[in-house]
Amino acid sequence: MRCRAQNPNCGLVMGESLALGAVGVMPCYICCNEPHFCRECLCILCGKTMRCGSNSFTSVRCFARLPGAEFCGHGAHLTCALECKMAGVIEKLGLHMEYICRWCDQRTDLREHVVRLLESLRYVDCKLSAEANLNTALQIMQGTKADGAKKLLQLVETAAHMLQKGSGIHEVYELVHGTDPVVLLD
Ligand SMILES: [Zn+2]
Ligand SMILES: [Zn+2]
Ligand SMILES: [Zn+2]
Ligand SMILES: [Zn+2]
Incomplete structure (x- = not known):
């Protein structure tokens, strides 16, 4: 996979991709169908660049395994997820310091x-x-x-x-x- 957003700091370019480098990712016909969308380095909520790699604690990536044993791999800025009410403590969604992925609805624990x-x-x-x-x-x-x-x-x-x-x-x-x-x- 290569970075379709032409971002020189993309994890795919730097060889630091945690989700998309080695393992199979779920096919996506929504955002990833856009010619310039990169699943590795763009936020699915605002479409802007996220920091990649292991020091990227200001964003959250969904490592959910979906049917077919492939990874979701979509990510979002924490600030975007909080603003969109898709992260934090949200009783209505049953979230407790968690993030819910817009793409696959799986939760990620945010305590780390x-x-x-x-x-x-x-x-x-x-x-x-x-x-x-x-x-x-x-x-x-x-x-x-x-x-x-x-x-x-x-x-x-x-x-x-x-x-x-x-x-x-x-x-x-x-x-x-x-x-x-x-x-x-x-
Ligand atoms: Zn990229
Ligand atoms: Zn996608
Ligand atoms: Zn964002
Ligand atoms: Zn997901």
Whole structure:
């Protein structure tokens, strides 16, 4: 497969494709029928470029196996999925910190994304990105009834507030990781 969107940073070009490189993907006659749509690097919700590869925690890819043992492989920006009410805690859809794929309706657990968004504060040096990542993590957990996640949500809310009031990213990182987020979400 090659990138039909001509994106030089596409996982297919970089050889970093996690879903589409080696394994079979489900044929798609909707978005992937468009001559310039690339399943690897474009968001199925907004059609714009997503970051690819293993450090792509700001987007979510559907690894669902569909009949025929092929992968779905469609992806979306987390911010788009949250905006479209296809991710987060949504009782109506039975989602709990999950993403539902627009293409195949399968769910993806987003707890690892929350952890990686929070972990990003360790190396992000721009305040805007730090704030954006905290906000995305907050939105994924918003409305949760799980005790651990509620506790983490409060911590992240405090952290976001501190950042707004002028605290350094490092300070905020220390606060959020005072307790291990992985343990809280488990
Ligand atoms: Zn591509
Ligand atoms: Zn498609
Ligand atoms: Zn998008
Ligand atoms: Zn899917």
